[in-house]
Amino acid sequence: MTESEPRVAAEQDTDQLIIQRVLGGNRDAFRVLIGRYSDPLYRHALCMTGSPDVAEDILQLSFIKAYQHLAEVRGRFDAWVFRIVANGCKDWLKNIRRSHLSYDEDDQPSAYATPDEELDRSELRTDLDGALAALPASLREAFIMKHVEGRSYEEMADLLGTTVGALKMRVHRAREALQALLEEKYA
């Protein structure tokens, strides 16, 4: 058996099996769960907060919390950890709004880290981020889950504990708000 074989085997295991291993003391098995779910969770946090640094922090804290409470997982691990991340984003947005009621937009640091990244970004991309940030958190969350994460309304309803009808309404309102904010320049 080669060295990489145990890792490959672990990557094919179900979440439940990996959780059992972690609970049994194999701390390193948690790495497989991180690798499996970090990308979509990172994208969610990035779109919600607009900041790679904050998204990384939320992701890190969420996985630590998930590890500490791993014995309490009932049902799907991915849905459970998604809710932890989504709540982390909402808490961050609440706190930032509370502590920055008045701020000058020109003073805000860039949400993207390096000069290369700045150059890569088109004007539309920048304006899209700005328009997304202007949406209330619930509309932004629904729009991101639908259009960036590509989830179905049913899956969204399951994850957010609300109805398909309510989510359709949020997504529709978000689309109309985004188009109103951007179309003067781009339509």
Add this chain to the structure above:
Amino acid sequence: MLDNLNPSSPRDGRDGHKSAPRARDHEVRPVVEREVPLGQQADRALASSVHAWLDGELPEAAVRKGDTMRDVEFWKSLNDQMDRTRRMRTPEYVEAQIMSALPHHAPSLITPWYRREFVVTPVAAVSIGAALVTVAIAATVLFMAG
């Protein structure tokens, strides 16, 4: 049309830009939250056919005509921008950071005290019974004396 979550799509994210952990300042850095009342902007209703197309319920050909043509063009250009976000990956160093920050002991079920199981041994049961009788006698004596 826009439902395109593909976690296994090729990397073009930010990994290359940030190969090592950066020094992290703990103050809250970006303030991208600039929520504005929607009433001022959201006065433009999208045609229901455009919503249906965006929800994948109608083909593009059904909305690429007449008044909705402009909307289709707008959402297609927006989709191109969002496509880049869909391909973003977690920077590689984040996994290592998370692993090093995890507690070293295995996670265990934290049960609140009121849900914990109590084991009452015969000795404990006799002791509790004796204590209760003593308290009852003491209370009676005090009551009678008063």
